[in-house]
Every structure is written in structure tokens, then in C-alpha cells.
Amino acid sequence: MTITVGNIFGNDVSNRFKYNPNNSLLLPDVCIGVEVEVEDSNISDISGYQCNSNIKCVPDNSLRESGAEFIFVNPVFGEDLLDSLEALKTSIPEDSTHGFRTSTHIHLDVRDLEVEEVIKMVVIYSLIEPLFYTFNNEDRWDNPFSYPLTTSLYNPEYMRNIKELMSSPRLNTPLAVSASERYFALNLSSISKFGSLEFRMFNSTRDPEEILKFIKVVMLTRLLKGMVGDDLEVDIRAIESKLSSLGYAYRINADCYEALMKIRSSSIAEREYYNSEPRGSIGLETTESGEDFNVG
Numbered sequence: 001m002t003i004t005v006g007n008i009f010g011n012d013v014s015n016r017f018k019y020n021p022n023n024s025l026l027l028p029d030v031c032i033g034v035e036v037e038v039e040d041s042n043i044s045d046i047s048g049y050q051c052n053s054n055i056k057c058v059p060d061n062s063l064r065e066s067g068a069e070f071i072f073v074n075p076v077f078g079e080d081l082l083d084s085l086e087a088l089k090t091s092i093p094e095d096s097t098h099g100f101r102t103s104t105h106i107h108l109d110v111r112d113l114e115v116e117e118v119i120k121m122v123v124i125y126s127l128i129e130p131l132f133y134t135f136n137n138e139d140r141w142d143n144p145f146s147y148p149l150t151t152s153l154y155n156p157e158y159m160r161n162i163k164e165l166m167s168s169p170r171l172n173t174p175l176a177v178s179a180s181e182r183y184f185a186l187n188l189s190s191i192s193k194f195g196s197l198e199f200r201m202f203n204s205t206r207d208p209e210e211i212l213k214f215i216k217v218v219m220l221t222r223l224l225k226g227m228v229g230d231d232l233e234v235d236i237r238a239i240e241s242k243l244s245s246l247g248y249a250y251r252i253n254a255d256c257y258e259a260l261m262k263i264r265s266s267s268i269a270e271r272e273y274y275n276s277e278p279r280g281s282i283g284l285e286t287t288e289s290g291e292d293f294n295v296g
Contacts, residue, residue: 005118006111009192020079026219026246031075033107033196034211036088037204038096041068052087054080063101075109075196081215085208092206100138102204103146104211105187106218111195113222119166120228121197121221125149125186126257127239128220131250132185135213136203146185146201150256153263161188162260163267197221220248232261 021028037060043049046068049057054076060069070092076084110118125132129149133141140146152158165188187198202214220243227239236252243250 002114004112004114005191005195008115009195022078022082025078025081026216026223027077029077030219030222031077031109032081032215032218033072033075033109033194034085034088034215035069035071035105035107036092036206036211037063037067037069037102037104038092038206039063039067039099039102040065040095040097041093042066042095043068043093051091054084055087055091057091065097067102068096075107077109082208085211088211089206089208094206096206098204098206100140100143101145103140103200104202104204104214106199106202106211106214107190107194107196108199108218108222109196110191110222115165116230117225118191118197120225120232122165122186122188123228123232123234123257123260124221124224124239126260127234127236127252127254128243128250129185129256130253131220131243131248132199132201132217135210135217136201138203140201140203143201145183147183148185148201150259152184152186153256153259155184158184158188159263162263165191166260166264167267217248220246232264 043057043066046057046059046066049068051057051070054073055070056073058069058071060067063069070088072084072088108121110121113121126149130141133139133148141148147155153162185199185201187200190196190198199214199218202211205211224239224242227242228234234257236254240250240252
């Protein structure tokens with residue numbers, strides 16, 4: 001039986017509207033969620049602010065001067081996605097501030113995928129992450145609110161989620177949600193929270209055309225996951241060729257991918273060690289018969 005992210009975490013995959021795919025998108029029928037942060041919204045009652053269809057406004061206390069976040073109520077695809085982007089534009093006050101503290105977040109649906117497929121998406125992202133940052137109108141690589149994967153891999157909280165994802169074929173427990181998750185460009189905890197991969201490195205904008213560019217590059221991770229082998233091996237030149245055919249001229253640097261593979265190897269080794277060792281030898285008190293010692 002195929003076990004998907006949706007099966008594991010109970011995320012419903014039935015929410016659809018017009019049911020009309022749009023072939024202008026790399027993935028015409030894959031659901032997307034969008035969140036746009038703004039400051040200086042000049043909205044007196046953010047929670048009660050009336051938005052257009054499929055858009056809601058929520059306060060964001062991490063931002064300044066009536067900071068607000070405009071988000072899709074439901075993830076949508078195709079024609080509904082294009083309609084929601086137009087609704088997003090008209091819902092966000094035109095004079096809002098889109099500064100370095102604000103960003104656009106793209107959620108890519110993975111509820112219908114197996115965990116192994118999601119891992120392959122992370123592998124593709126590790127190969128092309130700098131490409132994502134080229135779609136910003138400012139340098140966000142060093143932005144403290146969107147640390148790239150190359151930096152995030154050395155954060156203990158993020159490392160823990162990476163290890164859990166890379167070494168567990170069933171991902172039976174939700175990935176940890178930490179206070180610092182908003183600072184990682186690729187948010188993994190959204191897999192168990194929403195059934196999505198969240199990409200947080202894009203600058204804030206209300207322009208549908210700009211957000212569509214973000215969405216299309218995010219879709220590459222899902223589109224190209226089939227080019228990653230079962231052992232997560234990759235043919236870098238083949239991936240570059242595919243990117244070129246899609247209109248993305250990009251030269252891959254594999255340093256981040258190689259760091260990811262080292263983490264995967266170590267996490268699998270740790271799990272195999274834990275599963276193979278007698279429990280008494282790793283610090284649990286046991287009886288002479290080797291059974292767990294139950295105090296009281």
C-alpha cells in the first residue's frame with residue numbers, strides 16, 4: 001500500500017474549486033498556497049479586515065507598523081490559483097510597505113506524495129537553491145529572515161528535522177516546529193503541519209506576475225524529483241539540460257547537495273546503530289535477563 005504524506009498526517013486533499021488546470025503553469029493541477037507579509041498596512045482592525053475570495057488577513061506580530069499577512073484560505077491550482085493571485089493583489093493595500101523584514105511564502109502541496117518523493121524534492125532544491133534567490137529584486141541570500149539551506153544545515157533545530165526526514169521512510173512523528181522556523185528559507189515543519197513544503201526566500205510583493213515567477217521556480221522541485229535516483233544519486237548535467245529546456249540557464253554547484261548526503265548517511269547510520277544495539281548498552285537500566293527494568 002502506498003503511504004503518502006496526506007495518509008500519515010491526515011491532511012485532506014479534496015479541497016478544489018473550479019477543477020480547471022492551467023497549462024501556463026509547470027504543474028497545471030498541483031495545489032499552491034501563498035502568504036504575503038506587509039508592514040505599514042494602515043489597517044486598524046486587521047483580524048476584521050474584509051478580503052476578496054480565498055484571501056484572509058491576519059496580524060503578524062513579528063512585523064512593524066500594523067504588520068499583516070495576507071494568505072490563501074485554501075491551497076488551489078490552475079485557474080483557481082490565477083484567480084486567487086488577482087484577489088490577493090486587490091486585497092493588499094496598495095500603499096503597504098514591502099521591506100527586508102517582509103517576504104512572500106510559497107507552499108507547494110506534497111500531500112499526495114510518498115515521503116521518499118518529498119526527500120527527492122529536497123535534493124533537487126539543494127542543487128538549485130541559488131536559482132530561487134535570483135527572482136528577488138534585492139539580495140536576500142544574507143537576509144536574517146530567510147537563511148538558505150547551506151546555512152540552515154548547521155542549525156541544530158533544522159538539522160534535527162533534516163535527519164528525521166532523510167532517515168525515516170514513514171515519518172511517523174510530526175517534524176518539530178520551532179520558534180526559529182520562520183528564519184529558514186526552506187521550511188520542513190510545514191510537511192506535517194500543512195502537508196506542504198514552504199519556500200520563504202522571496203521578497204514581498206502584491207504583483208501576480210512576480211508571484212507566478214516564484215511559483216514556477218518552486219514547482220521545479222516537484223517536476224524534477226523523478227531525476228533523482230532511489231539512492232538519491234543525481235546526474236547534474238542532465239538536470240542542467242532539463243532546466244535549460246524549461247528556460248532556466250543555470251550552472252549547478254553541488255556543495256549543498258554533498259552536505260545533505262553526508263547528513264543522510266550519518267542519520268541512517270545513527271538509526272541503524274540504535275535499532276541494532278541491545279537497549280541495555282545505550283544507557284537503559286536492564287535486568288540480568290536483558291528485559292527493561294520497570295521502576296515502581
